[in-house]
Amino acid sequence: MEAIAVRGLNFSYGSTQILKQIDFTVPESRFAVLLGQNGAGKSTLLKLLLGELSPSEKNGRISIFERDIRQFKNWKSLSYVPQSGMASCQNFPASVEEIVQANLYAQIGLFRFAGKREKGQVRQALLQVGMKDYAKQLIGRLSGGQQQKVLLARALVSQPRLLILDEPATGMDEQSTEDFYRLVKRINLEQGVTVLMVTHDRKRLEAFADDIWLLKDGDLELIRAGEGECAHGDL
Ligand SMILES: Nc1ncnc2c1ncn2[C@@H]1O[C@H](COP(=O)(O)OP(=O)(O)OP(=O)(O)O)[C@@H](O)[C@H]1O
Structure with a gap:
């Protein structure tokens, strides 16, 4: 199955065309990387995939898990990690577990307390990323790398099937970056979660990615096609 399928997509801001007739496919369980210089249109493409921007009908088609994005309802199956997501929230008075739990509000309801099941889900997610011992800490007290985790x-x-990350390692030191990519790769391999990561870090990601795409002058080109089995030696 294709997690993402984009056909003949055009997108412009006013009279400036950013994406020109692009075709783009990410098969389920693949680790795909999207490269491109500043201003190439990577974030614009992500916004289109996340439904924040929509192309007009004659300007192409986007499908998520083989459903046209205009009819797509299962947004829970898709999760997004923004670039330096907490950087402007250093004084945000929330604990790590509250930040994680906030993504379960659709399940819990805004004004109810988390039950045993939700607390277990939060614990499990923190365990997966190696942050279980920080559950009660204030988010602003953590390092940038820990915040991204x-x-x-x-x-x-929320147990997504598709994980989209926008330059998630910006500002991290070398070791934290490597650890973060390794963690994402492990989640991809062990849980079969499809990954699409926007990055400038081609060199390091070559060891982790299956498919590498380059966005340049409005065109999107597959510059390395993997077999979907890019296992990384010692995760
Ligand atoms: N809301 C907007 N209105 C008009 N132009 C925009 C808007 N958002 C982005 N742009 C322009 O579209 C182009 C692509 O921007 P985009 O943010 O998608 O690039 P990017 O590849 O993500 O860049 P970066 O690597 O710097 O994050 C840029 O020239 C930008 O100035």
Whole structure:
């Protein structure tokens, strides 16, 4: 099955065309990377995939898990990790577990307390990213790398089938970056979660990615096609 299928997509801001007739496919369980220079249109493409922007009908077709995005309802199956997501929230008075739990509000309801099941889900997500011992800490007290792991747990808590990450390692040191990519790869391999990651870090991600796409001058090109079995030696 294709997790993402884009056919003949055009997109413009006013008279400036950003995407020109692009075709783009991410098969289920693949780890795909999207490269491109600043301003190439990567975030614009992600916004289109996340339903924040919509193309007019004559400007192409986007399908998520083989359903046209205009009819797609199962948004729970898709999670997003933003770039430096907590950077502007250093004084945000929320604990790590509250940040993760917030992604379960659709399940819990906004004004109810989390039950045993939800608390278990939060614990499991924090365990997956190695942040279980930080559950009660204030998010603003953590390092940038730890905060990004919490945002990854937040994305995983709803058990998505597709994980979209926008330059998730921006500002991290070398070791934290490597650890973060390794963690995402492990989730991809062990749980079969499809991954699409926007990055400038081609060199390091070559070891983790199956497919590598390059967005340039409005065109999207598959510059390395994997077999879907890019296992990384010692995860
Ligand atoms: N809301 C908007 N209105 C008009 N132009 C926009 C808007 N958002 C982005 N752009 C322009 O569209 C182009 C693509 O922007 P986009 O943010 O998608 O690029 P990007 O590849 O994600 O860049 P970066 O790597 O710097 O994050 C840029 O020239 C940008 O200035």
